[in-house]
Amino acid sequence: xxxxxxxxxxxxxxxxxxxxxxxxxxxxxxxxxxxxxxxxxxxxxxxxxxxxxxxxxxxxxxxxxxxxxxxxxxxxxxxxxxxxxxxxxxxxxxxxxxxxxxxxxxxxx
Numbered sequence: 001x002x003x004x005x006x007x008x009x010x011x012x013x014x015x016x017x018x019x020x021x022x023x024x025x026x027x028x029x030x031x032x033x034x035x036x037x038x039x040x041x042x043x044x045x046x047x048x049x050x051x052x053x054x055x056x057x058x059x060x061x062x063x064x065x066x067x068x069x070x071x072x073x074x075x076x077x078x079x080x081x082x083x084x085x086x087x088x089x090x091x092x093x094x095x096x097x098x099x100x101x102x103x104x105x106x107x108x109x
Contacts, residue, residue: 028103031096035089043107050081056107069101070094 032038040048050058059065072080074097076088089097 028099031099032103035092035096035100037100040086048084049086052104053107053109056105057109059105065105066098066101069105070097073097073100 041050041052043052045051046054055069059069062068072086073089074092074094075090076086078085080086092100
């Protein structure tokens with residue numbers, strides 16, 4: 001992994017985890033609703049996209065998971081969970097994307 005990617009991964013992890021822990025839950029709930037995440041995902045069951053807990057399980061132990069998931073949120077993805085693509089959410093700030101990624105990856109089965 002390049003030095004820039006390591007720095008980005010560490011920064012996203014710190015921003016995301018620190019913000020998610022400091023958040024009282026209300027802000028994150030509003031962000032999940034406003035971003036449209038809950039239209040396709042739920043915490044524990046597949047809707048259009050995978051359940052957040054399944055995303056966390058699939059990425060467990062991956063040191064680049066926050067950066068990888070952040071990129072998928074920002075740019076969209078195709079083929080990771082079947083044929084249905086995830087649309088990009090490029091209007092979200094990098095800080096909010098990191099918060100969402102860290103929160104999703106902290107979901108317990």
